[in-house]
Amino acid sequence: MAVANSVVAPAAPLPPVLAALKDAVLVALVAMALTGPIVGLQTVDAGGRLTVDMRFTEVALGIVIVFFGRFGLALGERGLALPAYGVGALLMVAGFLLPWPAELLKVLAVAAGIALVVRGIAGQLKERRTQAVLRAPDEEDAKAERLRRLVTRGLGFAMLAAAVLLPMMPFANSYIMDTAIRVMTYMMLAWGLNIVVGLAGLLDLGYVAFYAVGAYTYSILSKDFGFGFWGALPIAGALAASFGILLGFPVLRLRGDYLAIVTLGFGEIIRIVLLNWTSFSGGPNGIGSIPRLTFFGYPFARRAPEGEVTFHQLFGLDFSPLHRAVFFFYLILVLALVVNFFTIRIRRLPVGRAWEALREDEIACRALGINPTNTKLTAFAIGAMFAGFAGSFFATTQSFVSPESFTFLESAMILAIVVLGGMGSQLGVALAAILIIGLTEAFRGLAEYRMLVFGLGMVMIMVWRPRGLLAHRDPTVLLHGRKSVLKKGAAA
Amino acid sequence: MEYLVQQVINGVTLGSVYALIAIGYTMVYGIIGMINFAHGEVYMIGAFTSLIGIIVMGLLGVTWVPLALFMVLLASMAITALYGWSVERVAYRPLRGSFRLAPLISAIGVSIFLQNYVQISQGARPKPIPPVIRGGFELMTSSSGFTVTLSYLQLFIIVLTIVLMVGFTYLITQTSLGRAQRACEQDRTMASLIGIDVDRTISMTFVMGAALAAVAGMMVTLYYGVIDFYIGFLAGIKAFTAAVLGGIGSLPGAVLGGLLIGLIEALWSAYFSVEYKDVAAFTILVLVLLFRPSGLLGRPEIEKV
Numbered sequence: 001m002a003v004a005n006s007v008v009a010p011a012a013p014l015p016p017v018l019a020a021l022k023d024a025v026l027v028a029l030v031a032m033a034l035t036g037p038i039v040g041l042q043t044v045d046a047g048g049r050l051t052v053d054m055r056f057t058e059v060a061l062g063i064v065i066v067f068f069g070r071f072g073l074a075l076g077e078r079g080l081a082l083p084a085y086g087v088g089a090l091l092m093v094a095g096f097l098l099p100w101p102a103e104l105l106k107v108l109a110v111a112a113g114i115a116l117v118v119r120g121i122a123g124q125l126k127e128r129r130t131q132a133v134l135r136a137p138d139e140e141d142a143k144a145e146r147l148r149r150l151v152t153r154g155l156g157f158a159m160l161a162a163a164v165l166l167p168m169m170p171f172a173n174s175y176i177m178d179t180a181i182r183v184m185t186y187m188m189l190a191w192g193l194n195i196v197v198g199l200a201g202l203l204d205l206g207y208v209a210f211y212a213v214g215a216y217t218y219s220i221l222s223k224d225f226g227f228g229f230w231g232a233l234p235i236a237g238a239l240a241a242s243f244g245i246l247l248g249f250p251v252l253r254l255r256g257d258y259l260a261i262v263t264l265g266f267g268e269i270i271r272i273v274l275l276n277w278t279s280f281s282g283g284p285n286g287i288g289s290i291p292r293l294t295f296f297g298y299p300f301a302r303r304a305p306e307g308e309v310t311f312h313q314l315f316g317l318d319f320s321p322l323h324r325a326v327f328f329f330y331l332i333l334v335l336a337l338v339v340n341f342f343t344i345r346i347r348r349l350p351v352g353r354a355w356e357a358l359r360e361d362e363i364a365c366r367a368l369g370i371n372p373t374n375t376k377l378t379a380f381a382i383g384a385m386f387a388g389f390a391g392s393f394f395a396t397t398q399s400f401v402s403p404e405s406f407t408f409l410e411s412a413m414i415l416a417i418v419v420l421g422g423m424g425s426q427l428g429v430a431l432a433a434i435l436i437i438g439l440t441e442a443f444r445g446l447a448e449y450r451m452l453v454f455g456l457g458m459v460m461i462m463v464w465r466p467r468g469l470l471a472h473r474d475p476t477v478l479l480h481g482r483k484s485v486l487k488k489g490a491a492a
Numbered sequence: 493m494e495y496l497v498q499q500v501i502n503g504v505t506l507g508s509v510y511a512l513i514a515i516g517y518t519m520v521y522g523i524i525g526m527i528n529f530a531h532g533e534v535y536m537i538g539a540f541t542s543l544i545g546i547i548v549m550g551l552l553g554v555t556w557v558p559l560a561l562f563m564v565l566l567a568s569m570a571i572t573a574l575y576g577w578s579v580e581r582v583a584y585r586p587l588r589g590s591f592r593l594a595p596l597i598s599a600i601g602v603s604i605f606l607q608n609y610v611q612i613s614q615g616a617r618p619k620p621i622p623p624v625i626r627g628g629f630e631l632m633t634s635s636s637g638f639t640v641t642l643s644y645l646q647l648f649i650i651v652l653t654i655v656l657m658v659g660f661t662y663l664i665t666q667t668s669l670g671r672a673q674r675a676c677e678q679d680r681t682m683a684s685l686i687g688i689d690v691d692r693t694i695s696m697t698f699v700m701g702a703a704l705a706a707v708a709g710m711m712v713t714l715y716y717g718v719i720d721f722y723i724g725f726l727a728g729i730k731a732f733t734a735a736v737l738g739g740i741g742s743l744p745g746a747v748l749g750g751l752l753i754g755l756i757e758a759l760w761s762a763y764f765s766v767e768y769k770d771v772a773a774f775t776i777l778v779l780v781l782l783f784r785p786s787g788l789l790g791r792p793e794i795e796k797v
Contacts, residue, residue: 033574037567038537039613041544050621052547203596250782257527258736258781260596264529265729265774276767408725412604419597452608458601462594463586 017083020074028067035059061105065091069112076120088116104449156427163333167326177325179441181332181397185390187433188336190417191426192386195343197415198423199352200379201359202252203260206267207414210240210384212274212406214391219287219401220280229293233392240388241381248380253373267411274403286402293328293396300324328397335393339386340426346382355379356424409451416454419461422468432468494634498641499762500755505646505715507754508653512708513731514738514746515660516576516701522677522741523697524588529599530579532728533606534702538572538709539719540610543619546713557624561710568710569703575606576702577695585691603724611721618720625714649711656707657747660700664743669696677741726770730757733777739790748788 014022040059041052072087095109166172166180189211196204217236221227227235251262274281281287294300300311300323311323346352354375358365362372395401413436421432440450461468513535520528545564554560583598628643664670672693675683684690712727713719734753738745753773760772780787 030574030578033571034578037541037544037571038610041548043544043547043614043619045617050543050547050619052544052551197593201593203593205600250778254781254785257596258785260529261527261729261732262778262781265777268726268729269771269774272768272770409604412600415597415600423593448612449608451604452612455601455603455605455608459583459598459605462590462598462601463583466587466590466594 016078016080017075020071020078020080023074024067024071027070028063031066032059032063035062058102058105061100062108065105065109065112069116072112072116073119076116076123081120081124084120085117088113088120091116152427156430159427159430160337167322167329172322172326174322174325177322177329179437181325181329183434183437184329184332184336185394186414186417186437187430188332188339188390188393189387189414190421190429190433191336191339191343192383192390193414194418194421194424194426194429195346195355195386196379196383197418198425198429199343199347199359200355200376201423202376202380203257204263204380204383205260205408205411205415206263206265206270207383207387208406208408208411209263209267209270210244210387211391211394211410212270212401212403213240213243213384214388215395215401215405216274216281216287216391217388218392218395219290222291222396223287223289229392229396233389236392237385237388240391241385244381244384245377248377249373252376252380264408267406267408271403271406274406282402284403286400286404288400290395290399290401292324292399293331300327328393332393335389339389340430343426351375351378412451412454416458419458420468425468428468494632494638494640495762497631498638499758501640501642501646503755503758504751505649505754506758507751508649509708509711509715509750510727510731510734510753511747511750512653512656512704512711513727514734514750515743516705517732517735518738518740518743518746519673519697519701521735523673523694524584526584526595527599527732528584528698528701529596529728530583530602530606531701531705532724532726532731533603534572534576534579534724535705535709535727535731536610536719536721536724537575537606538568538702538706539713539723540614540619540709540721541568541571541706542710542713543621543719546621546624561624565707565710569706572706572709573699573703576698576705580695580698585694603728607721607724614721616721618718620718621713623714623717645714649715652707652711656704660704661743663700669693673697729777730770730773733773733780736777737780737787739787741791742787742789745787745789 036056036059039062040054040056042055043050044053068087068091072084072091075087076084090113091109092113095106095113098106098109100106100109163180163184167177189207193204193207196202196207214236217239218227218229218232221232221235222229247262247266248259251259275284277283292300294311300321310319311317311327317323347356354365354370357368358370358372358375365375366372394405398405417432417436418429420436421428421430440447443450513531516531516534517528520526520531542564545567546560549560549564554563579602583602584595587594587598623645625643625645625648628641628646631640631642633639664673672683672688673696675686675688676690676693680690683693708727712723730753731750734749735746736749737752738747738749753776756776757769757772761769764772
């Protein structure tokens with residue numbers, strides 16, 4: 001700690017508390033200059049002219065919170081764990097007890113306090129773990145590694161069982177089922193994007209464009225050409241994949257960063273085209289009354305149309321609107337599991353290994369004779385195809401599509417799920433999908449802050465835990481198996 | 493003919509704005525090899541600080557327009573530069589040496605955060621202000637009665653851009669900060685060995701890029717008279733296209749690319765379709781990447797191990 005201290009404070013080392021105080025004052029001053037004009041002066045419409053409303057009290061209180069938050073953090077960094085906990089507790093108590101003028105400030109104070117305490121505990125755990133790692137890895141570590149894999153696998157199966165049993169639970173009403181369908185749709189999209197981002201290491205910021213291609217393909221095929229869901233599904237997937245190839249071909253030859261901005265632009269272009277090409281896509285009004293999926297030809301309806309048998313008549317049940325939701329849920333579950341199974345298997349095939357190798361070192365891959373452009377293109381096209389499938393499913397469940405559903409924010413949300421889950425980890429992505437969609441449902445009242453928290457969350461994950469909740473960047477296949485690698489480390 | 497001249501004037505004005513933003517992209521790319529996705533949002537912050545500044549000047553009773561604009565410009569540049577600095581400090585600096593996608597994802601996070609931050613604190617509605625600079629020169633009139641005008645505002649934008657470019661070129665080529673930046677661009681490790689504070693130089697690059705973006709933001713606020721929290725997204729993509737078109741990493745290239753994109757956009761909306769004017773810039777981007785990935789003035793990139 002003494003070494004770290006001298007690095008932080010140059011020239012004449014201040015006592016740690018004073019140094020932390022100085023740090024906090026500086027940060028508070030920067031925060032004041034940043035938020036003062038943008039938050040403190042709100043432009044409001046006063047009878048056709050703009051004028052400004054001053055909100056300096058709120059800004060001042062916010063800066064006080066920032067000051068104490070940074071003070072606590074700086075204390076923690078200088079090894080004063082106990083005072084850091086104290087500041088954290090103080091912030092939490094103040095957050096709960098004081099009469100704040102805005103709800104946001106209260107949340108900010110409590111969150112800052114909790115963050116301080118959590119960070120303090122995490123820091124101490126990390127220190128202990130570093131000490132543990134300093135000794136050479138041995139049999140016990142191999143055992144722990146096996147246990148970790150066992151737990152991961154068990155958790156995966158437990159989640160699958162929970163998903164299968166969910167519709168049979170007594171509490172499964174239509175709200176729960178709709179949310180579950182939403183979670184599964186995002187999970188499928190995130191698993192698809194995981195192939196592109198997590199395995200191949202290509203940052204795709206316009207993933208939702210392929211989702212839109214799938215949704216509009218199904219809508220138009222089923223409405224104007226009388227295709228059924230199963231007939232339209234492969235076409236939607238193929239079309240989305242061809243868009244992926246078309247877009248990826250010029251860009252994937254170049255540095256990875258170009259792909260990010262081209263896909264970002266492409267996502268926006270698709271939306272602009274859908275908005276303006278009214279004769280094709282219905283413009284901003286979208287396409288309505290898309291035929292809904294039937295149970296292999298038996299519709300879910302209270303009364304059957306002329307000469308048809310409904311689902312509940314077929315099975316001799318009473319009519320319930322839940323039947324449709326349950327069927328949709330199982331359908332998306334199967335679709336998502338197909339993506340998952342596909343990913344797990346393809347990771348072990350040569351092309352999947354080539355993706356992971358390219359992600360780690362492109363130059364080495366080229367030296368080994370892998371064609372980087374084609375390899376990346378397969379990942380990009382396969383990811384796009386799964387988005388196309390999910391889009392078709394979306395269109396048939398909603399029976400309405402419009403450009404509103406395919407904004408950049410959707411792409412950002414899917415990316416956030418992949419990033420939070422840990423790029424490349426199937427289980428992590430599944431957990432992150434449940435967490436993020438669950439949280440957005442739970443905080444519906446604070447919906448306007450949702451994207452704010454997302455943005456902040458993406459930065460914080462990158463800074464603190466760049467490998468996501470469940471880190472998984474180990475190669476899927478190793479030359480001599482996993483255990484021998486550990487042994488080699490012990491011998492060294 | 494007269495119509496064409498008018499479109500060229502409009503295009504050059506628009507191009508000046510893109511050029512100023514594009515410099516921020518190209519400088520950051522040159523020095524740390526990363527696309528700063530949040531730069532469009534920094535420009536949006538610049539537009540908002542100028543808008544607030546102009547209103548505050550009105551409330552304070554500063555009626556002499558040149559003084560008011562000068563003060564707004566300085567304040568907006570300072571605040572936006574501080575945003576640029578903070579973004580680098582919080583979201584990019586801790587990630588140096590992390591895996592390749594990390595700074596890109598972090599940049600997207602910053603971009604989403606800043607957009608929503610402004611939306612929440614300033615409201616989602618477009619913000620209109622009355623024109624501050626009115627009038628202009630009538631250059632020529634065609635036989636059919638169409639008059640080509642160069643408004644004082646357009647002149648102001650073009651002249652200010654030229655002045656900034658001259659000052660900026662001086663800064664890069666003649667001062668020690670500029671030398672340090674060029675050194676970091678070539679080899680960061682070597683630069684640190686000869687005593688250049690690399691972290692500080694990178695920070696200054698972000699500060700300079702953000703200050704120029706703030707000028708662009710003020711120009712757009714004055715020129716269109718209406719802004720909203722979403723303007724950074726498209727302007728960012730277009731300015732990035734300009735930087736790629738000119739050759740990313742090359743400063744004269746960014747200016748050339750900006751002017752070209754501005755001209756193409758003005759002519760495209762005049763002669764083809766206004767709805768698809770945003771598609772134009774993107775089409776150019778894909779074409780450039782297909783046929784000349786190093787841009788007009790850029791050097792082909794050699795990837796080092």
